[in-house]
Amino acid sequence: ACNRSEVYFxxxxxxxxxxxxxxEGSIHCLSxxxxxxxxxxxxxxxxxxxLSGVSAAGxxxxxxxxRFLATSSTxxxxxxxxxxxxxxxxxxxxxxxxxxxxxxDACDPLLQDSSCSSAASSSASSDEELSPRLPPYKGVxxxxxxxxxxLTGR
Numbered sequence: 001a002c003n004r005s006e007v008y009f010x011x012x013x014x015x016x017x018x019x020x021x022x023x024e025g026s027i028h029c030l031s032x033x034x035x036x037x038x039x040x041x042x043x044x045x046x047x048x049x050x051l052s053g054v055s056a057a058g059x060x061x062x063x064x065x066x067r068f069l070a071t072s073s074t075x076x077x078x079x080x081x082x083x084x085x086x087x088x089x090x091x092x093x094x095x096x097x098x099x100x101x102x103x104x105d106a107c108d109p110l111l112q113d114s115s116c117s118s119a120a121s122s123s124a125s126s127d128e129e130l131s132p133r134l135p136p137y138k139g140v141x142x143x144x145x146x147x148x149x150x151l152t153g154r
Contacts, residue, residue: 028055038094049151 031051039047066074142150 031055046151053151 032048035047035051036044065077069077
């Protein structure tokens with residue numbers, strides 16, 4: 001942004017490589033960790049699928065938007081979308097420091113002891129009710145409504 005000379009280009013290139021080594025993919029990892037901490041085990045697979053779908057849609061829409069925007073307005077649009085994302089996160093996503101507990105996370109299946117066995121047996125029937133299931137595969141692809149039901153848990 002300072003100058004278009006060769007020295008500035010290589011300095012930017014080296015800084016971009018170093019930043020990419022430490023930061024590339026960290027936002028996605030942080031969002032997956034947030035989902036893992038704040039979503040119960042029975043709904044975690046659907047939440048991971050939804051997060052992956054939203055991320056892919058974001059990358060695609062960003063690429064398409066950059067293709068059709070004028071070069072001079074790309075930064076302004078990116079800054080506006082970033083600000084809108086920050087406002088959304090501040091307004092609607094709870095702080096991870098808040099104590100969040102889930103009934104279905106009370107007993108880890110790998111660490112079950114006698115106190116968890118009664119809770120596990122009582123929640124076995126509710127686990128079957130909450131887990132979204134697709135009909136058995138019979139050579140045809142599931143319908144879009146079946147896929148939405150799988151991802152949303154309905």
